[in-house]
Amino acid sequence: MQTRKETLVDELVEYMLVNGLSNVSLRPLAEALGTSARLLIYHFESKEGLLTEVLERMQTRLRQSFGTMLERGSGSSERPLKQFWDWAIAARNFPYLRLLYELQILAAQNPESYGQYLQQNASNWSELIAMALPENERTPAMVTLVGAVFDGLFLELMSTGDRKRTTLAIHHFIKLVDDARETSRVTHKKSAKASAN
Template sequence: MATRKDELTQALIAYLLEHGLADVSLRPLAAGVGSSARLLVYHYGSKEGLLAEVLDAMQAHVHQAATKLFEQTSSKGDSPKLLRRFWDWAIADANFPYLKLLYELQILAIQDPDTYAPFLQRDAAKSLSLTLSLMSSPMRSASMATLCIAVFDGLFLDLMTTGDHARTTAAMDQFIKLAMASPPSTPATRKKTRKPKP
């Protein structure tokens, strides 16, 4: 059963999706969700605490949606196709605002690492864990998962900046082709291909 704080968090997400983070402060936030600044401080401690919890809720929403999406696809275990499927989901009109807000909040967190460092560490760990769990061998490695996350992040930030769906999607397709053509080497394969010393 949802608590009053859970309801407030969802209302705050809805408000931020509509209004963004420009000059965000407690009083407009409180008025926008039919509450008071005092009540928000009671539940979240501070504006920074509120945004950190909104970050966690947004991340959980995206991860749950991604997991459900991958469970429904017949290409589960095919890492490049899963990445493309998630890209299509992320840039769809219904989902783009959620991802955009999550990236905006992450940028805010990077600007204030003293306040948001714990979230940033959890976010990186959860994203890596989720990506690894969906990757198939021999592509499954921390380095390949990190590369996939970095490519997705970079292209999504580019899309946020330029609005160029065609170019960023073409770039994603190009990365997937490269990944499928050149699976990452393992220590064993590197050892086999190592040239003998003269």
């Protein structure tokens, strides 16, 4: 059974999905949830504490969903980045990702309050990205590149609403990576053959 605090976090997520971050101050939030600012302070200590809890709940839900998607698609020939992009832009998931990015931007503007959360979050997503990559490509640079491409294109989608162009860009990036893999494989094969002669 959920605690009152856990229930409040779920209600806050639902409220922010509908209303965004426009009224992220305790009194309007409390009023919208049918509670009091005093109760929110009791459970979360501050607005920053409240937002950190919401961020963590969103991250946990999304990481679990991403992990499940990777498990289901493990036999698929489709690239994990494409699978995740298609999942992220689906109508049922897009509002959650959009809210997550809005919250991330707010947290990044206040590193003194959210620094620990931001570091932990980056680490958690890096681990998931690494799991999705072929073993020989699980380098910090490649993990960072894949994460940055997704982040950049998702922010572009949030800004422009242009799903077609951003989806084509994801496909183009995947093709560039696949082409680089093939070139590396052929070069390695030639080099091994030359060494054997």
